[in-house]
Amino acid sequence: MAKYAVKAYVEPPDEALMRRFEATSAQEDATRNALLNMQSRTDTDVIDQLRSTKARLEEQLSRARQSKAEAEAHAAEAQGVLQSLSAAQTQQQAFAAQIRQRLDDRLSDATYLSKLDASFGASIAAEEAALANAVIGIPVAPPSSSGGGSSSTTTPPSSGGSTVVPHPPLTTVNGITVATSIAADLRSMLGAASAAGINLGGYGYRDINVQIQLRRQNCGTSDYAIWQMPADSCSPPTARPGLSWHEQGLAIDFQANGSFINSRSNPAFVWLAANAARFGFTNLPSEPWHWSHPA
Ligand SMILES: [Zn+2]
Structure with missing residues (x-):
């Protein structure tokens, strides 16, 4: 114009x-x-x-x-x-x-983890609200010139999310389900942690189809509502499917002795911070429980 x-x-x-x-x-x-x-x-x-x-x-x-x-x-x-x-x-x-990407990540964790540990879910939700506030009113960039659809890692199905998205090959290691491609690294890391007196458990892979259902329920049923609408435009805010590393089996929310690692002073976090990189795992300091492993 x-x-x-x-x-x-x-x-x-x-x-x-x-x-x-x-x-x-x-x-x-x-x-x-x-x-x-x-x-x-x-x-x-x-x-x-x-x-x-x-x-x-x-x-x-x-x-x-x-x-x-x-x-x-x-x-x-x-x-x-x-x-x-x-x-x-x-x-x-x-x-x-x-910020919206982090919000998606955080929301995805909060939604899932609050079912497992309500007070932990509530503490994640507080930071979520701050992130959501920062982006309210900022328009979403138009889709890239390649023409429609998401530019992110997942190609959305064309029919309003009714197609079931296949999951990657999965392997469960000491109760934690992850992509088979990182299972050996996880097994080695859990062994090393255990030898150092750190008892790690946690949750890895999450089914993207569950997230798609949540989006249909909280955001709307169009392709846009399911795959692209900002998380903060949904009620309640709901992470976009296809952006979480958990959905690819490449992220783990760790627990130590049965509780989520919620602080950087937690001995399990201290151990991970010193050792996880050797096994290919990295994390954002603001999310001490959440560790990802690029495939
Ligand atoms: Zn996570």
């Missing part, structure tokens, strides 16, 4: 310029004819008239050229302002997308 306005601003001077010159020429032709037809005038008078007419035309042409240049300069300036405005907007949307 704004771009169109700028374009419209630039182009009319060309047309206006043309029209103006057509009108001016017609008028000057008429003047010239009138002058040539006046017998009482000498040739010198007529030549003088023609000269001054020519001079006036040149002056008008020069003025028109100048205003065209000015219009173009303004348009370039407006274009510059638009560009920086749109860059700032893109940056804000990218920032909001990051």
Whole structure:
């Protein structure tokens, strides 16, 4: 819209310029004819008239050229302002997308874990609310130019989420179900932790179809509502399916001695912080229970 306005601003001077010159020429032709037809005038008078007419035309042409240049300069300036405005907007949307991604992650954990441990779920929910507040009102960036659909890791099914999404190959290690691709690393890490006196348990893989059902229930049944609508637009807020590493079996919410690791001073967290990287696991310090393992 704004771009169109700028374009419209630039182009009319060309047309206006043309029209103006057509009108001016017609008028000057008429003047010239009138002058040539006046017998009482000498040739010198007529030549003088023609000269001054020519001079006036040149002056008008020069003025028109100048205003065209000015219009173009303004348009370039407006274009510059638009560009920086749109860059700032893109940056804000990218920032909001990051927060929404964390919100999705956090929400997904909270929804699932509060069923297992209500007070732990409540403590996660508090930070969730802060994240949600930060992004309220910021529009979601339009889908990437590849044309519709989510640009994220999961390709949504086309039919409103009614298709069952297949799960990755899974293996259960000491009660924790994960993608088979990381099972050996998990087994080694649990063994090392146990040898160090740390008793780890927890929850890994979650069925994406459960999350899809939650979205249908809390967000709506369209493809957009299920896969793309920001989590904070649902009631209650509900993580988008396909974004959680748990759904790929590549994240684990750890418990130590039966309780979720909720602080960085927990000995189990201290041990993981020092050792998990050796086995390919990393975490966000703000979520001491949640460890992921890129495939
Ligand atoms: Zn988690």
